Amino acid sequence: MSFPWSKEYKPSHPLMTWLDEKLPLPRLVYNAVGGGYEVPRNLNYFWNFGFLAGFCLVIQIVTGVILAMHYSGETSVAFNSTEHIMRDVNWGWMLRYGHANGAAAFFAVVYMHIFRGFYYGSYKAPREMIWLLGVVIFLLMMATAFMGYVLPWGQMSYWAAQVITGLFSAIPLVGDPLKEWLLGGFAPGNATLNRFFSLHFLLPFVILGVVILHIWSLHIPGSSNPTGVEVKSESDTVPFHPYYTAKDGWTVGLFMIIYSLFVFFMPNALGHPDNYIPANPMQTPAHIVPEWYFWPFYAILRSFTQNFLFFEAKLLGVMAMFAAILVWFFLPWLDRSPVRSATYRPLYRKFFWLLVADVLVLGYLGGAPAEQPYVLISQLATMYYFLHFLVIVPIVSSIERPDPLPFSITESVLGSDGAAKL
Amino acid sequence: MSDEDSSGTPENGVRRRDFINIAAVSAAGVGGVAVIVPLVSQMWPSADVLAESTTEVDIAAVQPGQAIKAVFRKQPVFIRNLTPAEIEAANKVDVASLRDPQTLAERTKKGHENLLITMGVCTHLGCVPQGAGAGEVKGEFGGYFCPCHGSHYDTAARIRKGPAPKNLHVPDYEINGTVVKIG
Numbered sequence: 001m002s003f004p005w006s007k008e009y010k011p012s013h014p015l016m017t018w019l020d021e022k023l024p025l026p027r028l029v030y031n032a033v034g035g036g037y038e039v040p041r042n043l044n045y046f047w048n049f050g051f052l053a054g055f056c057l058v059i060q061i062v063t064g065v066i067l068a069m070h071y072s073g074e075t076s077v078a079f080n081s082t083e084h085i086m087r088d089v090n091w092g093w094m095l096r097y098g099h100a101n102g103a104a105a106f107f108a109v110v111y112m113h114i115f116r117g118f119y120y121g122s123y124k125a126p127r128e129m130i131w132l133l134g135v136v137i138f139l140l141m142m143a144t145a146f147m148g149y150v151l152p153w154g155q156m157s158y159w160a161a162q163v164i165t166g167l168f169s170a171i172p173l174v175g176d177p178l179k180e181w182l183l184g185g186f187a188p189g190n191a192t193l194n195r196f197f198s199l200h201f202l203l204p205f206v207i208l209g210v211v212i213l214h215i216w217s218l219h220i221p222g223s224s225n226p227t228g229v230e231v232k233s234e235s236d237t238v239p240f241h242p243y244y245t246a247k248d249g250w251t252v253g254l255f256m257i258i259y260s261l262f263v264f265f266m267p268n269a270l271g272h273p274d275n276y277i278p279a280n281p282m283q284t285p286a287h288i289v290p291e292w293y294f295w296p297f298y299a300i301l302r303s304f305t306q307n308f309l310f311f312e313a314k315l316l317g318v319m320a321m322f323a324a325i326l327v328w329f330f331l332p333w334l335d336r337s338p339v340r341s342a343t344y345r346p347l348y349r350k351f352f353w354l355l356v357a358d359v360l361v362l363g364y365l366g367g368a369p370a371e372q373p374y375v376l377i378s379q380l381a382t383m384y385y386f387l388h389f390l391v392i393v394p395i396v397s398s399i400e401r402p403d404p405l406p407f408s409i410t411e412s413v414l415g416s417d418g419a420a421k422l
Numbered sequence: 423m424s425d426e427d428s429s430g431t432p433e434n435g436v437r438r439r440d441f442i443n444i445a446a447v448s449a450a451g452v453g454g455v456a457v458i459v460p461l462v463s464q465m466w467p468s469a470d471v472l473a474e475s476t477t478e479v480d481i482a483a484v485q486p487g488q489a490i491k492a493v494f495r496k497q498p499v500f501i502r503n504l505t506p507a508e509i510e511a512a513n514k515v516d517v518a519s520l521r522d523p524q525t526l527a528e529r530t531k532k533g534h535e536n537l538l539i540t541m542g543v544c545t546h547l548g549c550v551p552q553g554a555g556a557g558e559v560k561g562e563f564g565g566y567f568c569p570c571h572g573s574h575y576d577t578a579a580r581i582r583k584g585p586a587p588k589n590l591h592v593p594d595y596e597i598n599g600t601v602v603k604i605g
Contacts, residue, residue, distance in 0.1 A: 159549065163570065166547030170587075181462075185471045186495040187548075195465070282491055282498050282542075284549040286569050302571050305585045312587035314546055370572035370584075 002031070003222070005234040006038045032219065038237035039244055040225035042413050046120070047223070049113040051248040052255055054211065056106035061204050063099040064148075071151065073197035075190045078153035079278045097267035103145050104270050105259050107293035110138065119352060121340030122224045128332040129217040135328045137210050142294070144203040147196040149291065150188075156272045158279035159288050161188040161196070167301075170315040187281055227412045228340030229405055236409040287369060295366025296359050297321050300385065302370055303378040320382065327389045334389060337397035344403040348396050355388045476605035481537070489554040491542060494593060494604045498542030500554045500566070501602065504577060509536060511564060512578035522589045526578040529592050539602065540579045540590035544568040551575060551590070566590065 009027040011017040020027055030036045070089050072081040085092035114134070117123055123131035146164055150157045165188070169179040184191025222231060231237055262269065270292060274285045290298050304317035342349045358381050365378040406412035477494040481501055484490055489502035504512070512526040530538060542550050546568065552558040553566035561567030562583060563576035573584030580589040595604040
């Protein structure tokens with residue numbers, strides 16, 4: 001947000017002055033992530049995950065574009081070309097492990113980013129559009145990750161393609177033809193692999209485009225902050241550069257330590273050994289599960305085992321799984337409390353942590369086999385998930401008496417605005 | 423004005439230019455929509471995929487209680503020679519109580535009630551159920567068990583328990599002696 005005290009871009013070199021008149025790109029960057037963007041001074045570490053998510057996207061695009069130079073999207077050679085990358089291509093093992101673990105890191109970071117949004121009410125007016133675009137990015141990430149997972153054409157790849165496209169066959173009347181259309185065949189085959197490769201290459205750039213819209217819409221109201229109180233005066237903010245570029249740089253360093261631990265010391269810890277077996281349409285692996293970042297949604301899908309009225313169990317499961325994310329689109333209007341931050345919402349805060357526990361339970365169940373008692377527990381957890389969004393959040397937001405808010409961001413940091421003179 | 427006369431009919435406010443405008447945008451719109459047809463159609467199974475549409479299998483060696491897997495349209499087909507006990511178990515079930523009500527007779531050919539030929543594709547999300555191979559789990563109803571999401575099929579490959587909505591699909595086939603032609 002351009003506050004009255006935001007600094008204006010001043011080219012320091014005649015060449016930059018010339019460029020600023022022709023194409024003010026440096027000015028755009030300065031105002032977006034430079035000294036011209038004024039940001040609340042009280043952001044905690046949860047505000048670093050947005051930058052980290054952008055960093056992960058860059059890792060994925062760089063490693064992904066390079067992997068595509070060595071990979072072949074043909075069913076007879078796809079598996080071998082992946083092994084060729086691992087064994088023959090210089091540094092190929094690092095690029096592939098970096099890409100596979102980069103996807104997991106991207107989801108981990110984005111889940112923390114979403115957690116931040118939930119806890120601090122970042123989705124509330126005037127920031128609804130940022131939230132909606134964020135949910136779109138998340139959906140695109142899921143589609144991209146799924147199609148990328150199919151590319152090595154191992155057993156887990158093949159059966160992921162079979163099961164996920166099978167979701168669409170649940171749709172009444174058009175389901176089966178739709179599945180054949182998506183696959184380009186009756187079962188996953190060469191047509192499927194080729195189109196997934198093409199789309200897996202395209203979608204990250206679509207994500208990049210939506211990320212730009214996400215940041216653009218963020219710059220209209222400006223960043224939120226842990227108190228949820230809007231910026232009132234100059235003493236409430238600091239310029240993004242150098243304050244938050246430095247802080248983000250520090251967390252990028254921390255992130256790289258954890259990421260490198262996975263890439264270099266346990267690159268297969270999050271994967272499944274079955275995916276090192278070439279795809280076999282005649283045999284499903286005994287235990288097929290998606291990657292950990294899809295487990296909560298997978299548990300919701302599997303929790304529907306009985307037909308209800310004239311709806312088939314399969315269709316209900318598919319609808320519930322998509323609804324679990326689509327309900328986020330309505331969150332800014334389901335939560336009508338004017339107080340953003342859960343720090344000042346004693347009742348909401350308790351239910352928030354219950355939801356976190358519920359999602360963790362669903363995550364555990366999504367990775368467990370489809371047996372009792374897991375099925376029953378996932379049914380209860382799924383019920384609570386939707387109860388939270390559709391019943392608890394609207395009721396809590398209308399009956400809750402929030403704690404008193406600080407007068408300003410400065411007061412919350414320094415105790416009184418008088419002590420705030422910089 | 424003379425300009426107006428040459429470009430349209432000023433008395434009702436419609437000019438020749440308006441017609442050209444509507445005609446051009448309509449033509450571009452129709453053209454744009456027409457382009458969608460090939461762009462969508464290319465996604466359907468191609469001719470070579472459709473060409474692999476029949477499979478012939480010799481079933482002479484399949485003894486009662488045994489099953490084999492064949493490949494039809496790049497998907498598994500289960501060909502199972504039912505034992506008298508399995509046929510009896512399938513016929514004892516109250517058909518009205520089934521999720522997808524069908525009798526064993528409806529799912530087999532007349533005179534070959536022991537020969538159960540179904541797709542080996544779970545009707546839930548398309549995994550290959552277990553139970554056709556030797557030593558595989560057959561589920562609670564002695565037929566097939568899908569490990570992906572826990573669907574149990576009985577000895578007529580009918581859905582009995584779990585999330586799958588339909589019985590295992592019976593493909594079109596004909597029996598000539600010991601040879602089954604699927605598709």
